[in-house]
Amino acid sequence: MRTLCLTAALALLLSGCGANNTPAQVNTPGAPTSAKMKTLATGATLMQSRPPIDAISTYLDGFHFYSGDKNGQMEAHHYVTVLNDDVMQALIYDGNTADARLMGVEYIISERLYKTLPDDEKKLWHSHQYEVKSGTLIAPGLPDVADKALMKKIVNTYGKTWHTWHTDRDKTLPLGVPALMMGFTADGQLDPRLLADRDKRFKVDSKAIKAQRADIIAHPPVKGANAWQDGETYQLQRVKGAGEQKRGSTGFGPAEQLSGDGHQH
8 A cells, every 4th residue: 555655646746847949859851840740740739649648757868878878868858657557668769848759668567576577588777776876867847745656666776778869979860770779877978968958958967866865775786787897798680571579470460469369469
């Protein structure tokens, strides 16, 4: 009951105002949106429901880098849905304005669930202890009490992050294959210029935030997370065929999702 109450309380607290201060980082080619398209979009907004989007409750701003490329660093704007007490999911954008580009997703799970993962799977995930304790992960607009409650919930979680649009490099359209991203684990890794620019835009002081979170208890990362620190880095590679997702015949036939393998109920 206590955890349910905490989740409900967080849902109420996480209604602070996020900033509208970081435009998209790319210029997408294409004709200006026509009046007809604007009308269609307005009509759809009025007539269609969007439960998955409406369920997004939390805005987090932090930083990622490419697994295997520690200088490939960028700011990431997370819009998070709480699925249950152990699982969250986030849409990641390159900005926080209406025209921000969707650049990836992150799945966030509790330490308890992370410990159940196969060893090879664990290597694809990163810890959040440093991000929370250092003040580099922020929840723009939240009052201190709500920020503290949220960060206590996040500090010992683990994230699996894929960027599908590398907006730091591909300045027009999403190109190439998705990239596995990692999180920072110690001082001296994140480019201080990125942090200073973020703090300036949001009018926050990450050092002061770090001090406010000093009493948040962070567990040592579970073995397997942050595999890059042990020299193990992973990325996707284009291969012919279905790759890891292949399950027997790849011809058209009864849908896996409806055959029982996809756990459709």
